[in-house]
Amino acid sequence: MSDTDIQRRQFLKTSVGAAAVAIAPGMLLFDMAHGKTEAVSSKVRWGMLIDTANCAEGCNDCVNACNKENGLSGGLSPTDSQWMRKVELKDMRGGRALSLPMMCQHCAEPPCVDVCPTAASFKRADGIVLVDKHLCIGCRYCMMACPYKARSFVHEPLHDQKPDVPRGKGTVESCTMCVHRVDKGQQPACAEACPNKSILFGNLNDPDSEISKRIRSVASTEVRADLGLNTGIRYQGI
Amino acid sequence: MASHSPSQFKNRLYYALVAAGGLVVLLGLYAAHMMEEHGHIITGMNNQIVWGLPHVFAIFLIVAASGVLNVASIGSVFGKVAYKVRAPLASLLSIAMLGGGLTVLMLDLGRPDRIIVAATHYNLTSVFAWNVVLYSGMFAAVALYLWTMMEQRMNPWSKPVGLFVFAWRFILTTGTGLIFAFLVARQAYGSALLPPMFIVLSFAWGLAVFHVVQSAIYAWNGKAYKPEIVNRMKNLLGIFIIGALYLVAAYHLTNLYFARQSEFEHFILVSGGIYPQLFWWGYGLLGNILPLALIIYPVLGKTKSVITASMLVVLGGFALLYVFIIGGQAFPLNIFPGYEVSSSFGDGQIGLYKPSLPEFLLGCGGLGIAFLITTVSVRVLNFIPHDKPTIAGQGTTD
Numbered sequence A: 001m002s003d004t005d006i007q008r009r010q011f012l013k014t015s016v017g018a019a020a021v022a023i024a025p026g027m028l029l030f031d032m033a034h035g036k037t038e039a040v041s042s043k044v045r046w047g048m049l050i051d052t053a054n055c056a057e058g059c060n061d062c063v064n065a066c067n068k069e070n071g072l073s074g075g076l077s078p079t080d081s082q083w084m085r086k087v088e089l090k091d092m093r094g095g096r097a098l099s100l101p102m103m104c105q106h107c108a109e110p111p112c113v114d115v116c117p118t119a120a121s122f123k124r125a126d127g128i129v130l131v132d133k134h135l136c137i138g139c140r141y142c143m144m145a146c147p148y149k150a151r152s153f154v155h156e157p158l159h160d161q162k163p164d165v166p167r168g169k170g171t172v173e174s175c176t177m178c179v180h181r182v183d184k185g186q187q188p189a190c191a192e193a194c195p196n197k198s199i200l201f202g203n204l205n206d207p208d209s210e211i212s213k214r215i216r217s218v219a220s221t222e223v224r225a226d227l228g229l230n231t232g233i234r235y236q237g238i
Numbered sequence B: 001m002a003s004h005s006p007s008q009f010k011n012r013l014y015y016a017l018v019a020a021g022g023l024v025v026l027l028g029l030y031a032a033h034m035m036e037e038h039g040h041i042i043t044g045m046n047n048q049i050v051w052g053l054p055h056v057f058a059i060f061l062i063v064a065a066s067g068v069l070n071v072a073s074i075g076s077v078f079g080k081v082a083y084k085v086r087a088p089l090a091s092l093l094s095i096a097m098l099g100g101g102l103t104v105l106m107l108d109l110g111r112p113d114r115i116i117v118a119a120t121h122y123n124l125t126s127v128f129a130w131n132v133v134l135y136s137g138m139f140a141a142v143a144l145y146l147w148t149m150m151e152q153r154m155n156p157w158s159k160p161v162g163l164f165v166f167a168w169r170f171i172l173t174t175g176t177g178l179i180f181a182f183l184v185a186r187q188a189y190g191s192a193l194l195p196p197m198f199i200v201l202s203f204a205w206g207l208a209v210f211h212v213v214q215s216a217i218y219a220w221n222g223k224a225y226k227p228e229i230v231n232r233m234k235n236l237l238g239i240f241i242i243g244a245l246y247l248v249a250a251y252h253l254t255n256l257y258f259a260r261q262s263e264f265e266h267f268i269l270v271s272g273g274i275y276p277q278l279f280w281w282g283y284g285l286l287g288n289i290l291p292l293a294l295i296i297y298p299v300l301g302k303t304k305s306v307i308t309a310s311m312l313v314v315l316g317g318f319a320l321l322y323v324f325i326i327g328g329q330a331f332p333l334n335i336f337p338g339y340e341v342s343s344s345f346g347d348g349q350i351g352l353y354k355p356s357l358p359e360f361l362l363g364c365g366g367l368g369i370a371f372l373i374t375t376v377s378v379r380v381l382n383f384i385p386h387d388k389p390t391i392a393g394q395g396t397t398d
Helices: A004-033 A060-072 A112-115 A141-145 A191-193 A210-217 B001-040 B053-067 B070-075 B087-107 B112-120 B127-150 B152-181 B193-218 B227-257 B259-271 B274-296 B304-330 B358-379 B389-397
Strands: A046-050 A085-091 A095-103 A121-123 A129-131 A199-203 A233-236 B340-341
Touching: A004 A085, A004 A210, A046 A129, A046 A210, A060 A085, A060 A191, A085 A112, A121 B259, A121 B358, A129 B227, A191 A199, A199 A210, B001 B112, B053 B070, B053 B087, B053 B152, B053 B193, B053 B358, B070 B087, B070 B127, B070 B152, B070 B193, B087 B112, B087 B127, B087 B152, B087 B358, B127 B152, B152 B193, B193 B227, B193 B304, B227 B259, B227 B274, B227 B304, B259 B274, B259 B304, B274 B304, B340 B389
Parallel strands: A046 A233
Antiparallel strands: A046 A199, A085 A095, A085 B340, A121 A129
């Protein structure tokens, strides 16, 4: 083998090695950024059953957990985002008082998705209703359409966002059912934080899931069931 | 030369007017820039009142832009000569107001920089997305219509194109009404009466704007109204005001009949502070009773009475939209019927809204755009309605 040949081979080896070193981290990051490639399936429908009898008045643990998990300020002014809030109710006739958490009800027929001009509001195959922050133009029509006042508009520039929970000034946002946790096999932050275990999270389509069993055995209802939206969140005791 | 001074003065006045209009537009653009820089926190809007003053301006302009074409339709589609000569001006006003209104809507978005997304991602179930098509189609259709009217070789086409524009604007205003009619859970909206209500309101507002602009142009050019034309258009305005009032009354009366709506109606008509005030004094008195009185008893002289009535109709229109859009959102959603509710997010409470200067300036910017387009176009092209004596005579006998 001539000297030139050896030098050429050496050069090729070094080049391939250098290229591999240069590309590998990128490939790894690309893979990480893509996350799980497995698509969500409509065989699953995520939902929650909230037992209002166990939901204590004045307890805000679910709301605080939601704010912390999603990087919300927790401010209570009319321009602050509140993905989850505690609502105190009093029956106008009997006077019975109760307390419950209110958030996006993850409707099967979501009015927000129907009205969104750019399809930024969308429903995943597993029933979670989300906003694509890259498509939202901030028209707020979904906020007009939502029967549950579940959505907030980001009125101010944001700082220190959570990497898992993208948000953006000038766009609309709401409870994501902690989709980033659910996709990792965890529970939404509120369900985990409730001291009385009043929020039961699970797959409504699986007849053997705890939530399905409970819905079969106790009386539960949807909020504004008259609208026929088939919500993913159900309440006991209202 | 002394003999030229009045026209020189007029010329200067013209440029001063254009400059004033331009300044208003610039202020509006500056307000939009501030809103984009700081976010909607500098407006009075919040998570309960999500659409505010800019929407009042924008929807007025868009609805009036559709209605003003009535003048053109009566001429082109129904062949009334007195209106035919006014069709070009009506079409110009339509384009001008549509341009102003849409600019305001667009600049009020949370992300106006993403307007291209609205043009490239369509959700077919969204009436907003339909409106993007309807509004841009309206520009094209009215521009084409103007061309068929102003280019003599194209004149034979003006009737079919006019008919097309006539149909298109009906659908367009239906689309504007549907934005609210499709809101299932809001007590103020979600009614099939809204699209026809918006259509008839558009007739009144459009004609009122037309009267004001036409008289300004006539005054500028030292032209006088022909009495028979004033009479015709005055009566038509009266009919439109009554028609619109009828639909607004029907909307509230049907609501009053439903027990579940009575609290909302009580709020809007009696207890809601600024909203009932604006409804009764602004829309009721200024927008209906006074203009109708002036039309029936033209105490200021015929022409002046019609112009004053028209201005009042425009004011009443703004008042009605403020009550409809902002008052309608201020009333809380009835999420738990039968329960008294309270929360940190304003559940069960009347929403508070205080319009801020930037959003007012943005709205005025829309008016400024409409003003500029009209003023410049009238100067460079022949939009002034010319009534030939014989034609005016024919017009009245139609």
